[in-house]
């Protein structure tokens with residue numbers, strides 16, 4: 001197996017994608033047909049289908065948290081696939097270590113997607129700890145704009161969202177039309193439980209974020225993530241104390 005390499009994506013880079021060959025209406029028709037025909041498909045079947053239909057215009061998003069099985073699974077069927085990691089500048093060291101460990105064992109092109117501003121530049125413009133005063137703006141600057149910039153060059157993206165994550169994701173389909181990004185969205189793990197993830201990781205020796213075993217079932221940026229007690233909502237440790245459950249990239 002050839003190893004991944006990790007590349008930086010800056011605003012000047014634009015998207016790493018090959019661009020879109022199909023119109024939005026053509027992509028929407030594909031999403032709607034596949035959404036019906038593949039509604040019960042296994043993740044492996046979805047990955048093979050996605051690679052066949054979209055080729056290099058397929059990209060995987062990975063937070064290097066509980067979703068490392070996703071690029072592993074997709075890259076088995078789409079070797080060399082592009083994988084987007086939003087490098088916000090606020091990640092736990094364990095998350096960066098997970099990215100590096102994953103890159104060593106899968107055949108994929110991991111892209112570190114950078115915000116327009118470094119943390120220091122953002123602090124200078126908006127003041128320090130913007131995440132504590134306006135997390136929606138901080139996520140917009142460090143996650144939403146960067147992912148939108150990259151997704152513009154692809155026709156379909158694969159995400160690790162699962163129905164059990166929260167109420168907003170409870171009805172996620174395996175293949176959907178993503179109106180926000182005007183592209184096809186594939187959620188192969190939508191029906192999986194947390195145990196399904198760890199089972200796959202164990203069977204295939206996929207590196208997983210060490211924080212998962214330390215009370216962090218959902219892992220985002222360090223300032224906005226705390227551990228949760230057994231039995232608590234797994235995502236209650238994200239933006240705790242703030243009426244916010246999503247960073248915005250799936251809205």
Ligand code: SF4
Nearest residue numbers: 131135138139221224
């Ligand atoms: S999760 Fe927190 S630190 Fe990360 S981009 Fe969002 S508000 Fe900023």
